[in-house]
Amino acid sequence: MTKTAAEARYTGNLREMLKVYLVMGSPNCGGRDPAAVLQAAIEGGVTLFQFREKGPGALQGQERTELGNRLLGVCRQAGIPFIVNDDLRLAEELEADGIHVGQEDLAQWDREGLRQRFKGRILGISAHDPAEAREAVRCGADYLGAGPMYATATKPDARAVQGPGMIAAMRAGGISLPLVGIGGITPEGAASVLAAGADGVAVISAISGADDPREAARRFSRPFRR
Numbered sequence: 001m002t003k004t005a006a007e008a009r010y011t012g013n014l015r016e017m018l019k020v021y022l023v024m025g026s027p028n029c030g031g032r033d034p035a036a037v038l039q040a041a042i043e044g045g046v047t048l049f050q051f052r053e054k055g056p057g058a059l060q061g062q063e064r065t066e067l068g069n070r071l072l073g074v075c076r077q078a079g080i081p082f083i084v085n086d087d088l089r090l091a092e093e094l095e096a097d098g099i100h101v102g103q104e105d106l107a108q109w110d111r112e113g114l115r116q117r118f119k120g121r122i123l124g125i126s127a128h129d130p131a132e133a134r135e136a137v138r139c140g141a142d143y144l145g146a147g148p149m150y151a152t153a154t155k156p157d158a159r160a161v162q163g164p165g166m167i168a169a170m171r172a173g174g175i176s177l178p179l180v181g182i183g184g185i186t187p188e189g190a191a192s193v194l195a196a197g198a199d200g201v202a203v204i205s206a207i208s209g210a211d212d213p214r215e216a217a218r219r220f221s222r223p224f225r226r
Helices: 003-009 034-044 061-078 088-094 111-117 130-138 165-172 188-196 215-224
Strands: 020-024 050-051 082-084 098-101 122-127 143-146 179-182 200-203
Touching: 020 034, 020 098, 020 179, 020 215, 034 061, 050 061, 061 082, 061 088, 082 143, 088 098, 122 130, 130 143, 130 165, 143 165, 165 179, 188 200, 188 215
Parallel strands: 020 050, 020 200, 050 082, 082 098, 098 122, 122 143, 143 179, 179 200
Antiparallel strands: none
């Protein structure tokens, strides 16, 4: 996909797309159909989706690819970007709109080559401090995922809680890329993340694990309504 094609498919800029960013795979849906959860969340206000099929019970191989295709279809119909977490081959196979890479995975690849490989697609990189944020910029990131903002049980190997102050530190250090906070964010906690300089919030269980994903997404989208 060329950059022109990606821009033509979606209205608005990347900062707009990042407002309510759902990160999800089948293990996060409490046994429900992930496609139905995603559809409801989009109806509630989710603006971008990342397919992250990790954790106990995660699908593998062809089953994972088939689920990715189903969720891609939901995003295509709704007109929101579809991002794949970490797996470059899967992102290419699905013709995803982008890839999100964590620091641990970033270390495995040619950092300069990663931007070239995904030229014309969205490249997101996780950052946990200003130094990592600057390196992500050097690698050609289109946006940063900063966190963890608060304590989270979704990622047992998560780094130490940084809090919204880390986003403020990144902004004060000259990081101007679009940026989302992630990690344990609730609708009530989102305000502090946005006030610190984030363009949006990335959420996993607070939406995918909610009894009503549509209403949960709607609560996260309220600060952006005019």
